[in-house]
Amino acid sequence: xxxxxxxxxxxxxxxxxxxxxxxxxxxxxxxxxxxxxxxxxxxxxxxxxxxxxxxxxxxxxxxxxxxxxxxxxxxxxxxxxxxxxxxxxxxxxxxxxxxxxxxxxxxxxxxxxxxxxxxxxxxxxxxxxxxxxxxxxxxxxxxxxxx
Amino acid sequence: xxxxxxxxxxxxxxxxxxxxxxxxxxxxxxxxxxxxxxxxxxxxxxxxxxxxxxxxxxxxxxxxxxxxxxxxxxxxxxxxxxxxxxxxxxxxxxxxxxxxxxxxxxxxxxxxxxxxxxxxxxxxxxxxxxxxxxxxxxxxxxxxxxxxxxxxxxxxxxxxxxxxxxxxxxxxxxxxxxxxxxxxxxxxxxxxxxxxxxxxxxxxxxxxxxxxxxxxxxxxxxxxxxxxxxxxxxxxxxxxxxxxxxxxxxxxxxxxxxxxxxxxxxxxxxxxxxxxxxxxxxxxxxxxxxxxxxxxxxxxxxxxxxxxxxxxxxxxxxxxxxxxxxxxxxxxxxxxxxxxxxxxxxxxxxxxxxxxxxxxxxxxxxxxxxxxxxxxxxxxxxxxxxxxxxxxxxxxxxxxxxxxxxxxxxxxxxxxxxxxxxxxxxxxxxxxxxxxxxxxxxxxxxxxxxxxxxxxxxxxxxxxxxxxxxxxxxxxxxxxxxxxxxxxxxxxxxxxxxxxxxxxxxxxxxxxxxxxxxxxxxxxxxxxxxxxxxxxxxxxxxxxxxxxxxxxxxxx
Numbered sequence: 280x281x282x283x284x285x286x287x288x289x290x291x292x293x294x295x296x297x298x299x300x301x302x303x304x305x306x307x308x309x310x311x312x313x314x315x316x317x318x319x320x321x322x323x324x325x326x327x328x329x330x331x332x333x334x335x336x337x338x339x340x341x342x343x344x345x346x347x348x349x350x351x352x353x354x355x356x357x358x359x360x361x362x363x364x365x366x367x368x369x370x371x372x373x374x375x376x377x378x379x380x381x382x383x384x385x386x387x388x389x390x391x392x393x394x395x396x397x398x399x400x401x402x403x404x405x406x407x408x409x410x411x412x413x414x415x416x417x418x419x420x421x422x423x424x425x426x
Numbered sequence: 427x428x429x430x431x432x433x434x435x436x437x438x439x440x441x442x443x444x445x446x447x448x449x450x451x452x453x454x455x456x457x458x459x460x461x462x463x464x465x466x467x468x469x470x471x472x473x474x475x476x477x478x479x480x481x482x483x484x485x486x487x488x489x490x491x492x493x494x495x496x497x498x499x500x501x502x503x504x505x506x507x508x509x510x511x512x513x514x515x516x517x518x519x520x521x522x523x524x525x526x527x528x529x530x531x532x533x534x535x536x537x538x539x540x541x542x543x544x545x546x547x548x549x550x551x552x553x554x555x556x557x558x559x560x561x562x563x564x565x566x567x568x569x570x571x572x573x574x575x576x577x578x579x580x581x582x583x584x585x586x587x588x589x590x591x592x593x594x595x596x597x598x599x600x601x602x603x604x605x606x607x608x609x610x611x612x613x614x615x616x617x618x619x620x621x622x623x624x625x626x627x628x629x630x631x632x633x634x635x636x637x638x639x640x641x642x643x644x645x646x647x648x649x650x651x652x653x654x655x656x657x658x659x660x661x662x663x664x665x666x667x668x669x670x671x672x673x674x675x676x677x678x679x680x681x682x683x684x685x686x687x688x689x690x691x692x693x694x695x696x697x698x699x700x701x702x703x704x705x706x707x708x709x710x711x712x713x714x715x716x717x718x719x720x721x722x723x724x725x726x727x728x729x730x731x732x733x734x735x736x737x738x739x740x741x742x743x744x745x746x747x748x749x750x751x752x753x754x755x756x757x758x759x760x761x762x763x764x765x766x767x768x769x770x771x772x773x774x775x776x777x778x779x780x781x782x783x784x785x786x787x788x789x790x791x792x793x794x795x796x797x798x799x800x801x802x803x804x805x806x807x808x809x810x811x812x813x814x815x816x817x818x819x820x821x822x823x824x825x826x827x828x829x830x831x832x833x834x835x836x837x838x839x840x841x842x843x844x845x846x847x848x849x850x851x852x853x854x855x856x857x858x859x860x861x862x863x864x865x866x867x868x869x870x871x872x873x874x875x876x877x878x879x880x881x882x883x884x885x886x887x888x889x890x891x892x893x894x895x896x897x898x899x900x901x902x903x904x905x906x907x908x909x910x911x912x913x914x915x916x917x918x919x920x921x922x923x924x925x926x927x928x929x930x931x932x933x934x935x936x937x938x939x940x941x942x943x944x945x946x947x948x949x950x951x952x953x954x955x956x957x958x959x960x961x962x963x964x965x966x967x968x969x970x971x972x973x974x975x976x977x978x979x980x981x982x
Binding site for chain 2: 294296297300303350379381382383400401402403404405407
């Protein structure tokens with residue numbers, strides 16, 4: 280496992296406090312090197328498919344991990360997940376849903392859309408730190424991706 | 427003239443006289459013989475007549491009918507039978523006007539007219555009348571009369587009277603019987619029609635005509651009836667009626683919609699039965715109907731009400747579904763939006779503690795701790811509330827659950843959090859339960875968790891899990907030797923947010939037992955508790971023994 284390839288995480292999260300907590304958790308585990316943050320689902324799709332405000336981006340420059348909240352303004356997390364998983368170019372990007380929702384239908388629907396992990400954000404900060412940190416570690420450092 | 431010629435003439439005259447005399451003698455002899463013969467024949471005839479008259483008298487006397495002779499309406503000879511019938515003697519009758527045998531002048535004249543009219547025509551007159559007896563009684567008779575001389579019928583009439591009292595009374599009782607029968611039909615509380623195979627309506631009763639509004643006079647044939655009552659539909663009904671005359675027992679034709687004179691429609695339920703034959707051989711059928719219009723309407727009303735009820739149930743269900751959906755989205759919001767700020771409170775408090783550790787004193791750290799633990803408690807509260815609200819919507823899956831195994835599993839998981847404590851968990855011989863495994867696990871987790879929690883002050887905590895199978899339900903119980911509770915608060919135990927201990931004595935959100943109760947109720951079961959302060963508590967729950975359950979053969 281080499282650390283030479285740049286780590287890139289797309290964090291889709293509208294709550295600034297959760298963003299800060301997530302960043303802190305990732306930093307603690309040294310996996311927040313190259314992180315891009317978007318505040319809603321529409322922006323996430325623009326980023327991933329190099330459209331709209333991200334027109335100039337290289338669409339082949341794909342993130343290694345998407346951390347996705349479900350309850351998002353404009354376009355919801357499940358919509359983003361569907362878009363990512365139904366497109367040839369983005370299908371292989373691991374998507375981890377990081378949400379407050381423990382609702383069964385969200386969990387079931389996420390897995391139906393081929394989510395890679397579904398994490399319920401713990402209220403307890405220590406647990407939160409661990410959860411987010413471990414997710415980052417796992418998908419970026421331990422998991423062997425096809426690209 | 428000469429003497430000789432005179433003599434000769436005399437001789438000749440003498441000879442003629444002699445001859446005449448002889449002839450006369452001869453004639454006399456003949457006459458005498460004839461007279462004799464005549465006399466003989468008269469005697470013969472007289473004897474014959476006597477015999478004939480004697481026979482006639484014997485016949486008249488022996489006749490079982492009263493016989494008499496009337497001349498110019500005056501009674502003459504009468505026979506014994508007539509006298510017996512009237513109570514008069516021969517002397518009392520002979521020479522009297524025949525009027526005395528009649529009940530009234532009118533009847534006397536009426537019968538007289540019939541008698542003489544027929545007698546003049548040379549016929550035998552016949553009339554039914556009544557004889558008035560001497561004692562004033564009346565006798566029903568059939569009178570026959572005939573004139574002895576057609577040329578003068580008034581002169582002599584022979585009459586015969588036959589006692590027809592028995593026939594009359596038989597006829598009368600027959601008539602009465604028939605009248606009763608007709609009345610029974612007429613006033614029966616059901617519509618009834620008697621009809622013959624050629625379509626003639628023999629009788630149609632009051633209820634029939636009243637309910638339909640068609641007078642009996644307009645229902646002379648079954649075709650008239652079907653025309654009015656069935657209109658376009660009469661064809662099949664006529665066929666049906668036509669087939670009735672061959673039946674040999676009561677048949678039920680079923681319900682028919684008939685139209686009344688007012689244009690209303692009524693439902694009649696028909697039954698028919700054979701009624702024998704008329705004197706002319708036509709077969710008759712009696713058809714009886716039951717007017718079931720009101721019953722039908724009531725049935726329709728019930729059906730309408732049922733449909734209405736179903737519709738309302740559907741509406742309510744839809745409303746409930748909508749309310750549930752709303753609740754779901756509400757709890758979704760709660761789960762997401764309420765937790766986010768809590769996470770921030772806790773997380774930022776910790777960040778503050780970590781980053782400003784040097785500048786914070788003991789009190790500052792304590793305050794931050796309070797903030798963090800409060801946020802954590804509230805998080806727990808939200809999770810519990812969500813579990814509670816989710817429960818009502820969750821579909822149940824019933825399986826046979828080995829309660830003892832499940833309880834041990836649950837206990838092991840709870841024990842992990844307090845490994846330093848000494849808690850003895852005793853599981854008795856317990857029947858299996860036909861239940862939703864996930865839900866009953868929640869019940870056990872809460873009850874065993876509570877038992878662990880409230881035995882915390884005990885050095886040696888003992889928790890027992892027992893149960894027994896019953897016909898209708900299985901009862902399970904979890905008993906501890908903890909702090910117990912005062913029975914006067916027993917009913918508060920299962921209410922949401924109700925707590926019998928303060929948070930610094932025992933932590934908790936006040937939702938656990940409410941959740942337990944909700945699960946047990948969803949199983950159609952019962953839940954209750956017994957407790958004594960400082961001596962422990964026992965929580966019972968009973969689950970219906972659905973289908974067959976096996977006794978657990980494991981014991982602890």
